[in-house]
Amino acid sequence: NYIDGGYYGIYLYGQGTGIANYNTNIYIDSNEITNAYYYTNYFYYNSFKSISNNTISSGTTTKSGYFYGFYMIYADVERLCNNKVFTRVTMSSTVYGILTQYLNTSTTGMPNALYANNEIRLNGSSSIYPMYLYYANVDVIHNSIYANSTSSTYGIYNYGGSTSYIHNIKNNNIVCTYSSAYPIYITDVTALPVWTMDYNNYYASSYVGYCGSTYNTISTWQSATSQDMHSVSVAPNFYNINNSLLLLDEIGLECPIDSSVMTDIKNVMRDTTTTMGCFHFVPKMYDVFPSE
Numbered sequence: 001n002y003i004d005g006g007y008y009g010i011y012l013y014g015q016g017t018g019i020a021n022y023n024t025n026i027y028i029d030s031n032e033i034t035n036a037y038y039y040t041n042y043f044y045y046n047s048f049k050s051i052s053n054n055t056i057s058s059g060t061t062t063k064s065g066y067f068y069g070f071y072m073i074y075a076d077v078e079r080l081c082n083n084k085v086f087t088r089v090t091m092s093s094t095v096y097g098i099l100t101q102y103l104n105t106s107t108t109g110m111p112n113a114l115y116a117n118n119e120i121r122l123n124g125s126s127s128i129y130p131m132y133l134y135y136a137n138v139d140v141i142h143n144s145i146y147a148n149s150t151s152s153t154y155g156i157y158n159y160g161g162s163t164s165y166i167h168n169i170k171n172n173n174i175v176c177t178y179s180s181a182y183p184i185y186i187t188d189v190t191a192l193p194v195w196t197m198d199y200n201n202y203y204a205s206s207y208v209g210y211c212g213s214t215y216n217t218i219s220t221w222q223s224a225t226s227q228d229m230h231s232v233s234v235a236p237n238f239y240n241i242n243n244s245l246l247l248l249d250e251i252g253l254e255c256p257i258d259s260s261v262m263t264d265i266k267n268v269m270r271d272t273t274t275t276m277g278c279f280h281f282v283p284k285m286y287d288v289f290p291s292e
Contacts, residue, residue: 001031002033003031003033004034004035005035005037005059006036007038007039008038008040008041008042009034009036009056010028010040010043011039011042011043012043012044013042013043014044014045016045018106021045022046022047022074023045023046023047024046024047025049026048028048028050029051029053029054030052030053030054031055033055033056034057034058034059036058037063037064038063038066039068039071040057040058040067040069041068041070041071043073044073044074045073046072046074046075047076047077047106048076048078049078050080051077051080051083052082053082054083054084056083056084056085056086057084057085057088058086058087058088058089059089060089065091065092065093065126066091066093066095067087067091069085069096069097070085070096070099070100072098072100072103073100073102074101074105074106075100075103075104076104076106076113077100077103077104077114077115079116080098081114081115081117082118083119084118084244085097085118085119085122086121086122087121090123090125091123092124092125092126093124093126094124094129095126095127095129095149096129097122097130098115098118099129100133100134100136100138101135103138104138105135105136105137112168114138114260115139115141116142116143116261117261117264118143118144119143119244119245119265119278120145120146121146121244122146122148122149123149124148124149124150124151125151127153128149128151128152128154128178130145130154130155131143131156132154135165136159136167137166137167138166138168139167139168139170139260140167140170140172141168141172141258141260142170142258142261142264142276143174143277143278144172144278144279145172145173145174145183146175146176146238146241147181148178149178149181151178152178152181153176153177153178153181154181154182155176155183156174156184156185158185158186158187159187160186160187160188160189160211163190163191163194166191166194167195167197168195168197169184169195169200170196170197170255170258171199171255171274171276172276172277173201173245174200174201174202174203175204176203179205180206181204181206181207182207183202183204183207183209184197184202184208184209184211186209186210186212188211188212189225192226197225198228198229198230198231199230199255199276200276201233202221202228203233203234208220208233211224212224217233218232218233230255232252232253234252236253236277237249237251245278245279247277247281249281250275250281253275253281254276255273257270257272263280265278265279268282
């Protein structure tokens with residue numbers, strides 16, 4: 001489907017908390033949704049089989065000034081994968097790429113949601129949250145995030161105040177331009193012993209991340225969190241940042257393949273050693289001959 005305009009692009013509202021009150025067995029796939037006044041996707045009390053292969057964007061004017069790519073409260077999700085979420089203009093108010101609260105919490109012992117191979121490019125002059133995860137059980141793997149703002153920026157914002165909510169954050173490529181941005185932000189250290197975080201790229205000019213305190217190098221972040229032992233902070237070489245987060249090379253961004261994400265956003269098979277982010281870098285092979 002192609003959906004242009006409206007206060008909401010898609011609006012789904014269940015009956016209340018608990019799986020018995022959720023809308024269930026929902027697929028949202030291969031849609032282009034753009035130019036909503038406020039919420040591109042607004043979901044409350046729903047259970048999704050898949051939210052994948054969608055293109056989600058702002059319009060070419062700021063309208064309300066806000067942008068919500070996905071706004072999901074009380075949601076069970078099996079897969080949220082291969083989506084492109086981006087702003088076409090610089091938004092003047094708060095910008096959220098994917099906001100989720102109470103994710104995979106309707107039933108005790110639920111498996112984590114898989115958020116993988118998503119490309120998120122956001123521009124704003126106010127606060128930016130490309131991925132906001134609060135009270136969530138989620139695996140965040142092979143996502144590419146670029147947040148360009150002149151104000152508060154949080155690449156992946158995580159609630160870390162309880163061991164009841166499990167985050168596995170691996171193989172992501174996160175770049176933030178604001179001088180005081182946090183590529184990774186965790187509200188509290190409490191949850192860290194039950195989380196897994198590794199092979200991520202956290203790049204910003206001042207800070208690598210926040211977890212109770214600010215950390216401006218990978219080594220201090222590793223020491224404080226006992227996580228991300230193979231993660232890096234490097235400036236990626238993007239092909240054309242205005243169009244996508246496709247890479248010109250993979251220097252410094254190599255990581256081992258994760259068995260839950262065997263292909264990239266373009267359905268290219270990943271090698272045993274692949275690339276952080278949603279694009280698997282495939283070098284071009286050319287034969288070069290000297291001219292006479």
